[in-house]
Amino acid sequence: MNKSVCGFTLLEILIAMAVFAIMSVMAYSGLHVLLDARADTSRRSGHLADLQISLYLLGEDLAQAVSRPVRDEYGMEDFGMRGGADSELLTLTRSIPAWSSHQAGSRLQRISYRFEKGSLYRMSWTILDRTQQSEYRRRKLIDLKQVRLRFFDQDWTDDWSSAHAPKALEIVFTIDGLGDVKRLFFIHD
Helix, strand or coil, X not given: CCCCCCCCCHHHHHHHHHHHHHHHHHHHHHHHHHHHHHHHHHHHHHHHXXXXXXXXXXXXXXXXXXXXXXXXXXXXXXXXEEECCCCEEEEEEEECCCXXXXXXXXXXXXXXXXXXXXXXXXXXXXXXXXXXXXXXXXXXXXXCCEEEEEEECCCEECCEEECCCCCEEEEEEEXXXXXXXXXXEECCC
């Protein structure tokens, strides 16, 4: 009695299931690596976009800087540009281009860059000689580990308080995952 058997043996089914399980684990691992790489790329591109915007705004503010002293909220006279290592990194007066959408009477604006709790912020006032009720706009630019400024006139210095602008400003951002990013801005009078 010779019967032909149609079907798979238990051993063949176990081997097929093992091969399928191994291929599934490999596919899932590959997908997991791909999703991690995508998330890391998105995070890094976000950091780079924030960095580019921050450096662009700083460059534009420095290119439009004017040596016009102002009065602060307490009536004290303040320099047209000052900066240093404290939380208020850089404060300056800048002109606003005629083509901008700014509608106020003055074509000047007060700008301040501050480093607080690991983030760089840009504040802007449309009124130069402020009162305690003067309103400003605050914008978060970028998350940083550290930021350092140096000013150049005749020599490099970490602080600047003068009636005239320095010849150059060097800024160094320390960013997680990118390290130190250094930029040198030349300032014209």
